[in-house]
Amino acid sequence: MTSYQIHxxxxxxxxxxxxxxxxxxxxxxxxxxxxxxxxSPALINTFFSAFGHFRxxxxxxxxxxxVLLLSxxxxxxxxxxxxxxxxxxxxxxxxxxxxxxxxxxxxPGNQRMAALSAFTxxxxxxxGHVDDxxxxxxxxxxxxxxxxxxxxxxxxxSAMTNYTANLAWPPLEDAVAPHxxxxxxxxxx
Numbered sequence: 001m002t003s004y005q006i007h008x009x010x011x012x013x014x015x016x017x018x019x020x021x022x023x024x025x026x027x028x029x030x031x032x033x034x035x036x037x038x039x040s041p042a043l044i045n046t047f048f049s050a051f052g053h054f055r056x057x058x059x060x061x062x063x064x065x066x067v068l069l070l071s072x073x074x075x076x077x078x079x080x081x082x083x084x085x086x087x088x089x090x091x092x093x094x095x096x097x098x099x100x101x102x103x104x105x106x107x108p109g110n111q112r113m114a115a116l117s118a119f120t121x122x123x124x125x126x127x128g129h130v131d132d133x134x135x136x137x138x139x140x141x142x143x144x145x146x147x148x149x150x151x152x153x154x155x156x157x158s159a160m161t162n163y164t165a166n167l168a169w170p171p172l173e174d175a176v177a178p179h180x181x182x183x184x185x186x187x188x189x
Contacts, residue, residue: 004168006035015041019048032170033080033161047160054153059146062092064116068151070094070102071117072158075124077183080165081158083172086179103181115141120151128152 005011008030009020016038024030037044060068066089073081082103089099098108108114119138122130135148172180 004036004039006030006032006170007038008035012038012044013041016044019044022048027175029173029175031084032173033084033165036164036168036170037160043160043164047157050153050157050160054150054157058150058153059144060150060154063089063094064113065154066092066094067098067102067108067113067116068120068154069158070099071120072124072155073162074102074105075121076158076162076166078158078162078165079181079183080170080172080176081162082181083176083179086181087176112141112143115143116151119143119148120155123151123155124158 007016007020009017009024012020012035020030020034020038023034034044034047037047055065058065066085070082070085070089073085086099086103090096094113095108095110098110098113101108102117108117115138119130119134122134138148138151139145
C-alpha cells in the first residue's frame with residue numbers, strides 16, 4: 001500500500017498552506033482528508049474554493065449540507081469521510097436518527113432529509129442520469145430548482161475528499177474516531 005503524507009500548514013507546499021491554516025482554525029486540527037489533498041496544491045485549492053462557494057453562497061442550511069455530504073460519503077463508501085461527516089452532522093444539528101439511518105444506508109424518517117439523501121446518492125450512483133421522477137420527488141420535499149444543481153456542487157466536493165480518503169486510507173482524528181464506520185455497516189452489505 002502506498003503511503004501519502006498528511007500535511008499540516010507547516011509541512012505543505014507554500015501554495016497549499018492557506019487552506020490548511022483556515023481549516024485548522026475552524027476545526028482545531030487539519031482534517032486528514034485536507035492534509036492529504038495538500039499533496040496537490042491544485043486539488044486542495046480547488047476543493048477549498050468550491051467548498052467556500054457551497055457553504056457561503058449556497059442555499060442549504062448547515063444540517064442539510066451535512067446530510068448531503070454524509071450521504072455522499074456513504075454512497076462513495078468513504079470510511080474516513082463518513083466518520084468525519086457524522087461528527088459534523090451531529091454538531092450541525094442533524095437528528096441522530098437521521099444520521100444513523102444514512103450511515104446504515106436506510107431512508108431517514110425525516111421526509112425532507114430523506115429526499116435530500118436519496119437524491120444526492122442517486123446522482124452519484126447513476127452518474128448524474130437521474131430521471132424526472134427523482135427530480136420531482138426532490139422538489140416535492142420543498143427543494144428548489146436551484147438546489148437541484150446545488151446538490152451537484154456537494155457531489156463534486158465529496159468526490160475530491162472521498163476519493164482522496166479512499167485512495168490513501170487516513171487514520172481517524174481523535175475527535176472523529178468515536179464515529180468510525182465500515183462500508184460493511186450498510187444495510188444488506
